[in-house]
Amino acid sequence: METKAARCLCLLAMLLVAGLGAARGAGECGRVPADRMALKLAPCAAATQNPRAAVAPGCCAQIRSIGRSPKCLCAVMLSSTARQAGVKPAVAMTIPKRCAIANRSIGYKCG
Numbered sequence: 001m002e003t004k005a006a007r008c009l010c011l012l013a014m015l016l017v018a019g020l021g022a023a024r025g026a027g028e029c030g031r032v033p034a035d036r037m038a039l040k041l042a043p044c045a046a047a048t049q050n051p052r053a054a055v056a057p058g059c060c061a062q063i064r065s066i067g068r069s070p071k072c073l074c075a076v077m078l079s080s081t082a083r084q085a086g087v088k089p090a091v092a093m094t095i096p097k098r099c100a101i102a103n104r105s106i107g108y109k110c111g
Contacts, residue, residue, distance in 0.1 A: 034081075038077075038081035038087075044059035044092070048082070048088060064101055077110055
């Protein structure tokens with residue numbers, strides 16, 4: 001299952017790289033579009049779909065980086081790339097806690 005989700009994310013990455021133009025200004029994630037940031041969460045594929053799945057160390061590292069901005073993390077979790085990859089936002093937002101990230105926005109909700 002994790003391999004299938006990773007393949008899906010790789011396919012989406014290739015499509016986005018082929019189809020994305022230059023960033024048009026600052027958004028929730030600065031100059032990088034949320035859809036492009038979502039590609040960095042490929043190691044999180046299984047953990048975004050199953051609240052009991054183990055969270056990979058690479059996933060936690062990316063969540064630490066993106067999670068410095070809760071608005072960016074929400075934009076990434078709600079992006080069309082994440083939706084197409086089968087990300088469940090309610091499950092995905094539990095990953096910072098599952099990674100034992102101490103400085104996370106407690107009770108932060110997306111949407």
